[in-house]
Amino acid sequence: MAALPAFSQTASLTREIPSSGEKLPVMGLGSWITFNVGTDPRGRAASIAVMRDFFRAGGRMVDSSPMYGSSQGVIGEGLKVLDAKQQVFSAEKVWISSGRSGPQQIEQTRRLWGVEKFDLLQVHNLLGWEAHLETLRAMKAEGRVRYIGITTSEGRRHDEIERIMRSQPIDFVQISYNVLDREIEQRILPLARERRIGVIVNRPFRQGDLIRAAERHPLPGWAAEIGAKNWAQLLLKFIVAQPDVTCVIPATTRTEHLAENMGAGHGPLPDAAFRRRIVSHVEAL
Amino acid sequence: MSEWSTYRLSDFLLFSPETYFRLFELHNEALWPWQVAAVIAGLAMLSLTGQPLALLFAGAAWLLVAWVWLYERYLTINWAAEWLAYGFALQGLLLWIYAFDRDLRPAEGRSRAAGFMLVVCALVLQPLLPWMLGRPWMQGEVFALMPGPTVVATLGLLLALRAHWLLLILPLAWCAIDGATLWTMKAPAFWLLPAAGLLTVVLRAMPIKQRD
Numbered sequence: 001m002a003a004l005p006a007f008s009q010t011a012s013l014t015r016e017i018p019s020s021g022e023k024l025p026v027m028g029l030g031s032w033i034t035f036n037v038g039t040d041p042r043g044r045a046a047s048i049a050v051m052r053d054f055f056r057a058g059g060r061m062v063d064s065s066p067m068y069g070s071s072q073g074v075i076g077e078g079l080k081v082l083d084a085k086q087q088v089f090s091a092e093k094v095w096i097s098s099g100r101s102g103p104q105q106i107e108q109t110r111r112l113w114g115v116e117k118f119d120l121l122q123v124h125n126l127l128g129w130e131a132h133l134e135t136l137r138a139m140k141a142e143g144r145v146r147y148i149g150i151t152t153s154e155g156r157r158h159d160e161i162e163r164i165m166r167s168q169p170i171d172f173v174q175i176s177y178n179v180l181d182r183e184i185e186q187r188i189l190p191l192a193r194e195r196r197i198g199v200i201v202n203r204p205f206r207q208g209d210l211i212r213a214a215e216r217h218p219l220p221g222w223a224a225e226i227g228a229k230n231w232a233q234l235l236l237k238f239i240v241a242q243p244d245v246t247c248v249i250p251a252t253t254r255t256e257h258l259a260e261n262m263g264a265g266h267g268p269l270p271d272a273a274f275r276r277r278i279v280s281h282v283e284a285l
Numbered sequence: 286m287s288e289w290s291t292y293r294l295s296d297f298l299l300f301s302p303e304t305y306f307r308l309f310e311l312h313n314e315a316l317w318p319w320q321v322a323a324v325i326a327g328l329a330m331l332s333l334t335g336q337p338l339a340l341l342f343a344g345a346a347w348l349l350v351a352w353v354w355l356y357e358r359y360l361t362i363n364w365a366a367e368w369l370a371y372g373f374a375l376q377g378l379l380l381w382i383y384a385f386d387r388d389l390r391p392a393e394g395r396s397r398a399a400g401f402m403l404v405v406c407a408l409v410l411q412p413l414l415p416w417m418l419g420r421p422w423m424q425g426e427v428f429a430l431m432p433g434p435t436v437v438a439t440l441g442l443l444l445a446l447r448a449h450w451l452l453l454i455l456p457l458a459w460c461a462i463d464g465a466t467l468w469t470m471k472a473p474a475f476w477l478l479p480a481a482g483l484l485t486v487v488l489r490a491m492p493i494k495q496r497d
Contacts, residue, residue, distance in 0.1 A: 036300045038361030040307055069299045069362045154293075207295070253301065 012058045012265045015246045017147065018196035019171045024089060026240045027265035028061030029054045029258075030202060030251035036069035044074055046253055051078040053255045055087050057262040063174075063200070063249045065093040065124050066105055072112040080114055090115050091200070091249075093151060095124035099131020106135075122149040122174055126157055126164075133168055147171035153202055155183055165191050174200040177245070178210060179238050179282045189244040198246035201239050205250060211235060217285050226274065227267035232257065236264030238278045241271075295469050300362045302470040306415070309424040309431065312358050320427045327408045327428040327438065334401050335391035335445045337384050343439045344380030346429035347373050354431050369462075373432070376455040380439070383452055392447040396488050400445030403481055407438035414474060432459060433478060440485040447489065457482045 014023040029051070037043025051062070064071045072092075079085050092109050094102045106121065121136050123129045129150060136148040149172030152161055158175075165173060165188070173192060177184050181203075192199050205211040214231040228234040232250075239248050250261045270278060313320065330342035351373035360366040383389065391397060411434040412425040428434040436459045443452050460482030467475035 033299065033301055036362050037304050038300075038308060038358075040304070040311055043304060043307065067299070067364075069364060153296075253303075 012262075013240065013269070015198075017171065017198045017246060018192075019147070019198065024247055025058055025060050025265055026245070026247055027057075027059055027236070027262050028063060028089075028091070028200070028247040028249040029059055030249035031062065031064040031068055031071040031075060032202075032251050033068075033207075034251040034253045035064070035071035035074045037074060038070050043253075044077060047074045048078040048081055049255050050252060050258050051075070051084070052082050053258050054262065055082060055084045057259070058265075059262065060087060060089040061091050061120075061200070061247050061249065062088055063091040063202075066095045066109055067093070067124060072109055076112045076114045085115055088115075089120070090118045091120040091122065092118050093122045093124035094132050094136070095127055097128050099128050099135065102128070102132045102135045106139075117143075118145050120147040120149060120172060121145045122151045122172065124151055126150060126152060126160060129164065133164075133170070137169070147198075149173055149198075149200075151175070151200075151202070155181060158183065158188060162187060162191060165195055165197055170197060172198040172200055172246070174202055174249075176203040177201045177239055177242075178204050178206060179235055179279055180206070180210060182279070185242075189242060193244050199242075199244055201245055201248040204236060204239055204248050205232075214282060214285060220281055222277070225268075226270050229263065230260050232260040233264040234278060235282075236261060237269055238275055240264065241269040241275055294465060297365075298466065298469045299364075302472060304362060305466075305470065306420060306424045308358060308362065309415075309426060310421060312354065312431065313423050313425070313427070316353065316430055320430065323427050323429040324408065327404075327434075330438070330442070331401075331404050331408060334404055334442060335397055337386060337389040337446065339442050340380045340384035340446075340448075343435075343442050344377045344384065346435045347377035347380060347439070349429050350432050350435050351377065372455055372458070376439075376452075379452055379455075383448060386449075389446050389448060392445055392493070394493075396447055396491075396493075397445045399484060399488050400441040400443070403441030403444065403485070404438045405441075406481075407434035407436075407441065411437065411477075414477075418473060433463060436460065436463070436478060437481045440481055444485050444488055447493070450489070453485065453489065457486065 013026045015026050016023055035047045037047060062075055064075055079088060090113060094106055096102060096105050110118065123132045136145065139145045140148050149170050150161065150164055151174035153176045155176060161173060175184055175188060189199065211231055219231055223234045226237055228237055236248060239245055252258050252261065326342060330339050333339035351370040355366045355370035355373055408428055412427050415424040416422040426433040428438055436456045439456050460478040464475050464479035
């Protein structure tokens, strides 16, 4: 068994879910593209190894969607093999145009995960959100899901996201945010604070493009001041330093990248001045 | 505004290049040694280039790809593969129907030569492409078992027959889909199928020279 990385000796950073006060580790795990490996035994084993190290490092939130191909089945297999159904904070989505087909899709998803119920169900990319939110609200009232929310990515439909945040009783909003895409700082994050809505951050590395570009340059020496040992940790610490961010969900196929990501959930975080320094540095690369 | 319009091309790329190309490797492993039979069938088809009977081979290849690749294999990583399988099956049936079209005549000159060249390219070049690009040779695409060479060979046959435009719709659509998928994955050979499609369209659109 591989030794746990040094950061695992310290407690991981957690944030409270605003609507309940329940604490969650800030580092979650996404599955977009990375876990869609079909029936390939090698790919499934690699994905499950990533899940194993994630749970060992204290991670809880795993996020997926019916849009992500075989990812849901891979996660289900991982949870079973790793006996992690108690530890996982299951975050799923409904992604279908028809509101009437939503419950059937959610049930199919639940079977793939092999869990009794989901912790969080979100309307993926606002597709058919009115009907699906009604379904999710009813499920929450019946105790069949603990939290509900909406998602978007890459800056799309923020006006509509805002309207829903203002008018609907949701627990989470999932949205893209990273050192270069900071639009949500203006209105979404303050609104989330005001409405006590948790924020899940997707695309922290712009689907890998951002970190690949950054890694062509040396990590600045001052990154050590916040305990960032690599670019992944510097970029992720920039995100989780936002007090309104509940959880960030980077996705990876490799355990060494997972270890880097999880390290960002430990140690000091940058203050506002330090964050501006990170922005200036990355924008100048 | 339609919700679908908010998606970009890259949003529909559901898998990594590693997963995609690994799928070809798994497919070849699972089907071995049927590749040998596929190559023999391809060579038989090549010898019939310019004759409507060749479309029987192409039709069978499209039906086979619909089943063994799209429905049995690609569907495991792409939920849209079921619809693609229906499209391939439809094209297979169309090719079978047109194989008995008495109005089909062999083209002459550049159309026939280019058609023959496309079939050779599909049978010989495309299986070797991964090896030429530094990927495992086991990821090679084989006519009648995978879509790329099946589509290119079909374009060649249709060009050599100057077949009806109707028969070109789905092969050309696949050229666009394949090109977009590989381009989004930043794969170096993304241009191959779109180039074959473009060549076919240009030559098919050119008027035939009248013999004196």
